[in-house]
Amino acid sequence: DADVTQTPRNRITKTGKRIMLECSQTKGHDRMYWYRQDPGLGLRLIYYSFDVKDINKGEISDGYSVSRQAQAKFSLSLESAIPNQTALYFCAIAEGGRDEQFFGPGTRLTVL
């Protein structure tokens, strides 16, 4: 089984809709991250969390919010989706004290 799972894998929605992307992990790692990837570009950090009570903004947090419901779950919400939020979204995990991050399979989101 995969260490990091993301649901849904694909989603098409309309402008103005609220969308939630979910991430779950089985490794028990403290740190979780949400990144966005646009075509031909690297990943950019949206939000990150070091534990259930610790939520921090990344470089591109505007228009997004997150919830760390449990150590294993980290959800990303788009409160009112807009077309320029069409992208691939990746969740990553990292063990406390280590720098390498391990990524989920991604969610492809299309906002019409």
Add this chain to the structure above:
Amino acid sequence: GESVGLHLPTLSVQEGDNSIINCAYSNSASDYFIWYKQESGKGPQFIIDIRSNMDKRQGQRVTVLLNKTVKHLSLQIAATQPGDSAVYFCAESWDTGRRALTFGSGTRLQVQP
């Protein structure tokens, strides 16, 4: 591995040759570097990492070289195979607080049989 917007730099090699993928990183204070491989439709996959107190690290068929003087990182893949075809990203980290990665824009490696 410099960004050119939507058009990824592409490296085309013959199967069995060695590949060298380059990356210019942005922050002289970065102390950790990592290479990822991303295949179509998948998330980035860890390949190898290196800390700034080293200039070379070897893995299985891969070597990462770090030149801090010119802020340059390279990934060498020995005996490149068709399964190595993918987009390769370098990433750097300098923020010991959040320990987040800052990614380059990637290089596409195409292996010709």
